[in-house]
Amino acid sequence: MISIENLSKSYGSKIVLENINLNFEKGKVYGIVGENGAGKTTLFKCIAGLEKHNGAINCEYGKPKDFLGYLQTEPYFFSKITGNEYIQLLCNARNLTNTDLKEKNIFDLPLNEYAVKYSTGMRKKLAFTAILLQENKLFILDEPFNGVDIHSNIIITEIIHKLKEMGKSIIISSHIFSTLNDTCDEIFLLKNGKIIKRVLKEEFSNLESEMKAFTIGNKIEKLNLK
Amino acid sequence: MKDYFILQFKMLNRQLTEWGIEPVIGYILGLFAFIVISIKLFKETQFAEYIYIALALSLVIKLNEVNRNDFLKLCYSRKEYIKIRIFENLIVSIALITFLLFQEKYLSSILLSISVCFFSLIDLKNKSSYTLPTPFYKHPFEFTVGFRSNYFIYFFAYFLTFMSISVDNFNLGIFSLILTLLSCLNYYTNSEDAFYVWVFSLTPKEFISYKLKNIIQYSTILCLPIIISLSLFFYTKIEIIVGFQFLGYLFIFTTMLAKYSVFPEKLNIRFGIVFALTLWLPPLLLLIIPYLYIQSTKKLKEILQ
Numbered sequence A: 001m002i003s004i005e006n007l008s009k010s011y012g013s014k015i016v017l018e019n020i021n022l023n024f025e026k027g028k029v030y031g032i033v034g035e036n037g038a039g040k041t042t043l044f045k046c047i048a049g050l051e052k053h054n055g056a057i058n059c060e061y062g063k064p065k066d067f068l069g070y071l072q073t074e075p076y077f078f079s080k081i082t083g084n085e086y087i088q089l090l091c092n093a094r095n096l097t098n099t100d101l102k103e104k105n106i107f108d109l110p111l112n113e114y115a116v117k118y119s120t121g122m123r124k125k126l127a128f129t130a131i132l133l134q135e136n137k138l139f140i141l142d143e144p145f146n147g148v149d150i151h152s153n154i155i156i157t158e159i160i161h162k163l164k165e166m167g168k169s170i171i172i173s174s175h176i177f178s179t180l181n182d183t184c185d186e187i188f189l190l191k192n193g194k195i196i197k198r199v200l201k202e203e204f205s206n207l208e209s210e211m212k213a214f215t216i217g218n219k220i221e222k223l224n225l226k
Numbered sequence B: 001m002k003d004y005f006i007l008q009f010k011m012l013n014r015q016l017t018e019w020g021i022e023p024v025i026g027y028i029l030g031l032f033a034f035i036v037i038s039i040k041l042f043k044e045t046q047f048a049e050y051i052y053i054a055l056a057l058s059l060v061i062k063l064n065e066v067n068r069n070d071f072l073k074l075c076y077s078r079k080e081y082i083k084i085r086i087f088e089n090l091i092v093s094i095a096l097i098t099f100l101l102f103q104e105k106y107l108s109s110i111l112l113s114i115s116v117c118f119f120s121l122i123d124l125k126n127k128s129s130y131t132l133p134t135p136f137y138k139h140p141f142e143f144t145v146g147f148r149s150n151y152f153i154y155f156f157a158y159f160l161t162f163m164s165i166s167v168d169n170f171n172l173g174i175f176s177l178i179l180t181l182l183s184c185l186n187y188y189t190n191s192e193d194a195f196y197v198w199v200f201s202l203t204p205k206e207f208i209s210y211k212l213k214n215i216i217q218y219s220t221i222l223c224l225p226i227i228i229s230l231s232l233f234f235y236t237k238i239e240i241i242v243g244f245q246f247l248g249y250l251f252i253f254t255t256m257l258a259k260y261s262v263f264p265e266k267l268n269i270r271f272g273i274v275f276a277l278t279l280w281l282p283p284l285l286l287l288i289i290p291y292l293y294i295q296s297t298k299k300l301k302e303i304l305q
Helices: A040-048 A083-092 A120-133 A150-165 A177-183 A201-216 A219-223 B002-018 B023-044 B048-063 B066-075 B078-102 B106-121 B142-166 B170-186 B204-233 B235-261 B269-280 B282-304
Strands: A002-011 A014-024 A029-033 A054-059 A068-071 A138-142 A169-173 A186-191 A194-200
Touching: A002 A040, A014 A040, A014 A194, A029 A040, A029 A177, A040 A068, A040 A138, A040 A169, A068 A120, A083 A120, A120 A150, A150 A169, A150 A177, A169 A177, A177 A201, A186 A201, A194 A201, A201 A219, B002 B023, B002 B078, B023 B048, B023 B078, B048 B078, B048 B106, B066 B078, B078 B106, B142 B170, B142 B204, B170 B204, B170 B235, B204 B235, B204 B282, B235 B269, B235 B282, B269 B282
Parallel strands: A029 A169, A029 A186, A068 A138, A138 A169
Antiparallel strands: A002 A014, A002 A054, A186 A194
């Protein structure tokens, strides 16, 4: 569905992404993991076309942005826009007329209230609902489970399974390994702007232990907690 | 506390630099403009004193923002917090209070100073979940957000229209129309998050047409009560009313184009100068609009690619 060839991105002399080569197929869920600052969000922005980059992104359907639902880590909301209006705005942007928002409000959000008054989790659920109603073919979900309550986490996981069944491609970043374990077919490990490892489903448990050992090391001892 | 104000000063300087103004020049020009406008205002209108009080209080209320104050409360002790709040409220209103004193409005300046300090001690938390309905829900966001933030301007403008008819003053009516159009124009002066442009599946030309359609449709809705009232009571001057309305569309359209011509950066002082020039000589729009249109399509192409 979408292939990325030699994607590189720099800010001045600082290289953020280096020679990324990835291939995302229909009906599959991909996880991108890496420490804060590893380049995950920059990679997503490059795929979305929100950041200029070197290298090529080839899509089966044309411009990725026209069929891409991008859930940002911290979705931005205007100060006085209601949940309903936010969804309306995103649907207008794709020339879609959405009716029956009440029925589709599966997270029971107070859609007639201003979105800025929502909690972190509610904002995420609103932004997620909006991109689902856009009828996208590809989804980038940047930390979709962050700040979201456990019930909604279950719903989000089920939605991801459903999207997969429908033949859509989903790319997820998450710092909660169990959520990736439940949803992904493949996980890519991003470190210092490079994909250093590709892990298939059957090797996920090894990856978790490896990451734990590698990430924690003797860092806790260094803190010298008292 | 000293560090806090040094940081605020640095942030203000950075903001001025972002607007394209050298801070020192900005402060000198700002002070000069304030004195000139104040002298003129007190000479021209008997309401200047009240305008100053309202202005000072609105600045102080703006500083009384819940999240910001909660952050300050977390950082500082109660005593320090109150000191900071009193100082910052006095800083933002000091020029207005001083000018009131200079104009020998002693009672107003004393009452204003007390009110400003009083507002430092209270929290204006808005716990209401009331959502102001608007007729603009089909195509958010500029007019929905703008109307909810500035609805009082429209009530004031409609009141002025009513007054213009009552006292048979056509110029006042036109002023109310200009006020409404300027308020609509203001919705296009701030750049939105790039996501809200990126999300559109449109070409730059289609995107600009979509925005233009919204401008015409929604600003007409807001201006319609004024246009109809003035046309009925000053029907001999209907061409002037239509002329101002048309110019209003052009100026709002120009501002929208200017915003996207530098997008996602913010509009800077250069636009302010060009805008002032076009206000002085509107035919300049004929040159500026095509230029801004080309620049906007270039910038939008990068995001809507």
